[in-house]
Amino acid sequence: xxxxxxxxxxxxxxxxxxxxxxxxxxxxxxxxxxxxxxxxxxxxxxxxxxxxxxxxxxxxxxxxxxxxxxxxxxxxxxxxxxxxxxxxxxxxxxxxxxxxxxxxxxxxxxxxxxxxxxxxxxxxxxxxxxx
Numbered sequence: 173x174x175x176x177x178x179x180x181x182x183x184x185x186x187x188x189x190x191x192x193x194x195x196x197x198x199x200x201x202x203x204x205x206x207x208x209x210x211x212x213x214x215x216x217x218x219x220x221x222x223x224x225x226x227x228x229x230x231x232x233x234x235x236x237x238x239x240x241x242x243x244x245x246x247x248x249x250x251x252x253x254x255x256x257x258x259x260x261x262x263x264x265x266x267x268x269x270x271x272x273x274x275x276x277x278x279x280x281x282x283x284x285x286x287x288x289x290x291x292x293x294x295x296x297x298x299x300x301x302x303x
Contacts, residue, residue: 173206173241175222177232178249185232185255189225193246195239196220204241213239217266219259220248231255233262 175193177184193204196218204211215237223229237250254265 173204173244173246175246176248177220177234177253178247179253180251184250184253187222187224187230190246191223191225191227194221195234195248197239202239204246206244208241210242211239212241215239215248215250219262219266231259231262233265 173190173193175185175187175190177186191206195202195204195213196216197213198216199213202213215234217235218233220232220234221229222232233254234248234250235252237248240247240249252269254262254269
């Protein structure tokens with residue numbers, strides 16, 4: 173199989189002759205072999221594991237994203253990815269960086285919701301005062 177991992181601004185990794193891939197989805201771990209049916213899945217922050225032709229397993233920490241398998245091509249699109257450090261360090265990276273980012277995004281969404289609510293309330297008051 174051919175594995176391509178894409179970030180918003182670049183191609184993070186390209187690997188040919190991948191024997192199997194394991195990703196973390198919303199429903200749990202998901203393994204893919206070459207003859208598996210085509211599929212898509214939403215990814216959660218976790219570790220993408222893949223085995224290359226030599227039998228060596230490689231690991232990449234990925235943030236949320238999308239997984240697509242079509243024929244012998246696998247495409248992973250994610251916001252962030254980290255490779256080249258130990259498995260324990262990858263797990264810590266997921267906990268500290270990726271999940272912390274999600275908390276910040278939730279805070280931003282909450283603040284935006286408050287702003288929108290205040291804006292709409294102001295428009296309603298203006299509309300009422302103009303009548």
